[in-house]
Amino acid sequence: MKKVVTVSLVALAVICLGTAVWADQKNYGCGLGSIAFEGNDGLISQVSAATTNGTFGNQTFGITSGTSNCEQFKTFVSNEKINTFVAENMDSLAKDIARGHGEYLDTFAGLIAVPESQKTAIYASLQANFSKIYTSDSVSYLDVLRNIDSVIASS
Amino acid sequence: MFRISLFILCLISFFIIFSKVIAGNPTYDLVLIEEADRRALYNDKYWHTLLHYKKGVFGLRSLIDDPNFFLAPGGKHNPKAELEATIKAFFQEPGEGTKHPVCRFVARYTWLKEQLGIDPSQLPVPECTHFEQLMVEIKPEAVSLIFPTSHINSPASMFGHTLLTIETATQSKLLSHAINYSAITTDTFGPLFAVKGLFGLYKGYFSILPYYGKLQEYSDIDHRDIWEYPLNFTKEETRRLLMHVYELDSIYSDYYFFDENCSYDLLFLLDAGRPSLNITDQMDLWVIPIDTIRLAKKNGLTNKAIYRPSKTTKVQYVASLLSQKDRESARAMANGEIQPKDILVQAISQDEKATTCDLAIEYLQYLYTKKRISKQQYLDRFLELLKIRSTLGQSTEDRYAIPQPPRPDEGHESNRLSLGTGIKKDRFFYELRYRPAYHSLLDNDKGYPEGSQIVFGDTTLRYYPSLNRLRLESLDIIDITSLTPRDLFFQPLSWKIKTGLTHRYMEDGREHMVYQLNPGGGFAYKHNATGLWYAMAETALNVSGAMKETYALGAGASVGLIAKVTDLFKFHVCARNIYYGIGDYHNYFEAMVQANYTVSSNTGLAFQISRTKTRSFYQTEGALSWNIFF
CATH class of the missing domain: 2.40.160.40 (monomeric porin ompg)
Structure with a gap:
């Protein structure tokens, strides 16, 4: 019985650690095609980078403030939060813009403070001008922001 | 002679009083310690929660193993010494480049301040401005318990996982902060992994990431459906919880697979957020992630669950809305066998065309995350598909309302x-x-x-x-x-x-x-x-x-x-x-x-x-x- 318990425990162990280790894999980028993927390039080795820097003050909370080094736009106030969100969710945002709807688009609209009454019109106009926003596969997040800015400005 | 002595005595006492006034009250810390000891605050349940003290085979000890977490020598085993050292530390002069204990242990400070009525004006550092700034920036509103379900085909996720998210005033779930506890390791050899995990040879740390990062990982790569359980924590309780997370910044505990694991350590945060809870004492010998959800439910923390389907689930659902022929064209578009613009001339409704495109896009992303296609192939097809899709009309909220399956906790x-x-x-x-x-x-x-x-x-x-x-x-x-x-x-x-x-x-x-x-x-x-x-x-x-x-x-x-x-x-x-x-x-x-x-x-x-x-x-x-x- 002792053996059973031990073996079961080992099995559970593998599982929970595995879970834990996978939990912090991340792979953010700034352009299209930077969505995370399953890789053989060390699911596990990516872990340390994400967490050993500590919880506060780096990744999330560190980027939430300040507008320094941010380009200013005509239709919205730029800040680090917007830049980071667009950079790290390029593919999902592109998908939502092409569909004219979605959680990533809603979040983006919230960040650039689109009034509720204008949402439908702006979503439709972004969708209609998709090709002007995502001009090529090497488009950067700043290009995307600039292009969105001009689409909203001219709509 | 007598008068001179009296004069000197007066002078001395004057200086004593004067120096006391200048330096603040040097015995204020001792007064507080005495009061804390008199009221036996070191035995208080909440003190034990904040320090993670639990009864073990060899008596009381903290489950935290990082020496930086303790201010008293032997603080890991001695709640009283740790409490006294903590109070003393609040009176330290601030040093260059290091966080003052008032900041470093902001949850302890806040609690002791409430319990003992500490007068902040008598402390060199009256409050943790860094923490207050953070709270202004992130505007924490509420807490959710997140359960990415198991995905049996990857043994690593067999039992699922749990994490917490902090909802902010921005209202977007994607921007909430995901708090995760996990082991840090660079070992890739399975058996070593198991043995080391069994004996607590890995260090577990808390981390915070944007929730959208976690979603990429679980829903897009691991293909795990996610359940979100909003907890009925008030703003104040959420703030308390965050104070404790702040204290645990860069602090490790030895990570044990079954008991002190991914799910168990999160429970301390809940106990820290709501002092009347006692959830860390209610767990069995080993902790299976779903059981922590059940426990949260049993303690009246949650009764609602929100379903977030994985990419695989989405592909399957959208495919179920289409005819076999449309499903095949979606697959062919993702595989690059037909051009997305070919869909435009097919004899199906615009709505079906849009759905077929949506399916192709989801499936294309699946192929890329699985590395079945190269990045260039992905980008070419992705942009082409999106361009066509953007001409096919706006999606609506309920277009892909995937029916919620039975909840895992039920x-x-x-x-x-x-x-x-x-x-x-x-x-x-x-x-x-x-x-x-x-x-x-x-x-x-x-x-x-x-x-x-x-x-x-x-x-x-x-x-x-x-x-x-x-x-x-x-x-x-x-x-x-x-x-x-x-x-x-x-x-x-x-x-x-x-x-x-x-x-x-x-x-x-x-x-x-x-x-x-x-x-x-x-x-x-x-x-x-x-x-x-x-x-x-x-x-x-x-x-x-x-x-x-x-x-x-x-x-x-x-x-x-x-x-x-x-x-x-x-x-x-x-x-x-x-x-x-x-x-x-x-x-x-x-x-x-x-x-x-x-x-x-x-x-x-x-x-x-x-x-x-x-x-x-x-x-x-x-x-x-x-x-x-x-």
């Missing part, structure tokens, strides 16, 4: 006890069976992935009255089966692994106990009218002293069908043949029908009849049992 519980009776050959028996974890193919699927079985330590004892004998009939140490159906879009492998003790007929015509190891792999298909069909190639190793050469190694195959007649009734029919060609060579054949009727969410009735032929010995066995989950 499924049966993890432990199972069975009481049964039956006949083997012509002998009558009573049976007692216990399984500590987790779910078998025949158990009700509600809240569990269909076609999955994860069984550990399934032990069957039988009493044969005619022989007046009680024996260990079988013991499945590990018995895992993953039947994942293949379809147009996904072609997963199904597999099984079973190891443990069982009984087999030997040449002498009697049953002997054997140890068996039986892995297998194959395919499964779902047929709508009948159920889940599967076929597997299997190998088997049997070891027993009663065998010729003490072992037999064989190979064979199994086929089966799992049919769900109603939500409450399902059965499993299967046949298996293994030919043992090495060692004690012989043939083994079995055919079996199992049925399960769910009486209530935690009780069920099971029936099984089997016919086996081992070597030249036939045997028929039937059993009926009552299952209780707890």
